[in-house]
Amino acid sequence: MGEQNNNGRLNYQEKENFRALLETDKIDRIEDRLKIVDTFLETEEHVTLEELQKLLKKRGYDFDPEFVMQCMNRMVDLGFAQRKKFEGQPIRYEHRHLGRHHDHLICTKCGRIEEFEDPEIEELQRKVALRHGFQMLQHKMEIYGLCSECLEQRKPILPLAMAKAGETVIVRDIQGGMGAKGRLAAMGLRAGQVLEVISNNGEGRVIVGRDCSRIALGRGLANKIMVSPTEKDSLPECKETA
Ligand SMILES: [Zn+2]
Ligand SMILES: [Zn+2]
Ligand SMILES: [Zn+2]
Secondary structure, X not given: OHHHHHHHHHHHHHHHHHXXXXXXXXXXXXXXXXXXXXXXXXXXXXXXXXXXHHHHXXXXXXXXXXXXXXXXXXXXXXXXXXXXXXXXXXXEEEEOOOOOOOEEEEEOOOOOEEEEOOHHHHHHHHHHHHHOOOOOOOOOOEEEEOOHHHHHHHOOOEEHHHOOOOOEEEEEEEOOOHHHHHHHHHOOOOOOOEEEEEEXXXXXXXXXXXXXXXXXXXXXXXXXXXXXXXXXXXXXXXXXXX
């Protein structure tokens, strides 16, 4: 059941479809080619030839890169794969699903490629084309920028003791020995929590708001809590409890 099996069935159909076309064209080494097809269909990623070669090696197949490339080109020609050239990246291949379309978000820092589908954007593009008396046959929508993980990593991490009053921060890590960790855990402080720095004058205690109550932290403990700045609206809305 589920996605995995559906994919398995679909991939099997795709493979058999590809086999039939190869047989019609009287192509040699069909079984070897189908091993490449199998490996490719199973990833459902945007792979480079090199990455595909590695996946094949993992399965114990050591094909000539030229042969793999030839096979992928045939998959593109026959409509099983699409060749993608994202800016600043090597050529990649992805499975071409019949009757389905998606667009891409590309991270210019780590190279991550995310897919999205948005009916409104699709409709808008059709309308733009129409307005120009243009019949749209295909399009590419590529959004370049920083992915959420890269954005997160760009934010500085500092000890809570260095955060300024009025700042909203998110706990990234709790450092220190068992003692400090134990005391902070007893207070319920853990990574992922959002804190509002209420007062911190550079010495003495740091007062923070968390989950609608205030906690006083000694300087030593406040130095063990690693935080990074975050948006004010990540704080919970505090209501009177009945
Ligand atoms: Zn699109
Ligand atoms: Zn990234
Ligand atoms: Zn894609």
